Amino acid sequence: MSITKEELVVKRNISGKKVFWLFILTNLVYAFMLMVTIPNTMAFSNGMKLLDMMPTGYDFNYVNKLFSDLGDNGRETYLTSQIPVDMVYPLLFGVSYCLLMAYLLKKINKLKPFFYYLCLLPIIAGIADYIENMGIITMLKTYPDITETTVTTTNMFSVIKSISTSVFFFALIVILILVGISFFKKSIITT
Template identity: 60%
Template sequence: MNKLRKIISENLTGKKVAFLFLLTNLVYAFMLFVTIPKTVAYSGGMKLLDMMPQGYNSEYVNELFNKLGEEGRGVYLFNQIPVDMIYPFLFGITYSLLIAYFLKKLDKLNTPFFYLCLVPLIAGIADYLENIGIITMLNDYPDLSITQISTTNFFTLIKSLSTTLFFLILIVIIIVVGVKRFKWK
């Protein structure tokens, strides 16, 4: 943990955090406006597994993969997933640093609040595990097992919960920083 704390502390310049924030959101925007719509065009409007924060079941996965067809599954596998293999790394690093940046402003970085920086990293790891599950299912379709689907769904839920928790933490920290600044002036 001390190694991670050191790496985070060494990279807490406003310029680095701002650059990573911009890069992360450009990649996310590319997925939202290019690769996801391109894939969804084959699904008849069904949401992709990556975009289902409440999870999914085997019926949904089979229906989605069937509607995507061979070409749509290929687009999912070779267009959407490659970009989504970059995003979790950027999400985890960027938002971990963002929380650390604001904690430093509150003089709380070297306290147990530092562990809040782990939440985006957990979300990023869960996103990778979800992607690996989706890749496996796309390659194995139509021979999908309940275990495959359940395991991938589990990581989707962990990703969604940790991402939501991250945004809640970030909002609270930003409010505290704002209140502190307002009181200081």
């Protein structure tokens, strides 16, 4: 079976140092969102969760209530504080977690076509996150004239992001366990 260009790019970039530093950068950006931009935006929301933080989705009524509760200042904060950081994060998430999965699969000699698809899950999540963000931007800019179609489409990509992220982290835990078992077996053999 031949190697695709994407597989070649991944295989070229799975050095431990590169994966480590991308992982650190990605999680620093994520921590910044969790500790700064999301709380700053939610300060206006009367306890309602932001659309980015609703893994099971939302509907038209929820979006209208959230945007109403946010008020002008909250919607502006969402648009100019949270969304810009969340336009950086999906790329970092997609690349770093794709390479992390590839690195771990390589450690257990499973970086093969079937398992390679696990590396694509964070990329799918990142793309869905970008489309979700575009929908949120559209709704924030057009509020109160948001449409049911925009909400439904944005919600669909929020759920796709959530599902692909959840499946990825489940797979990552399984692969980490396999890496641990492999390491344990090698250490027993060498002693």
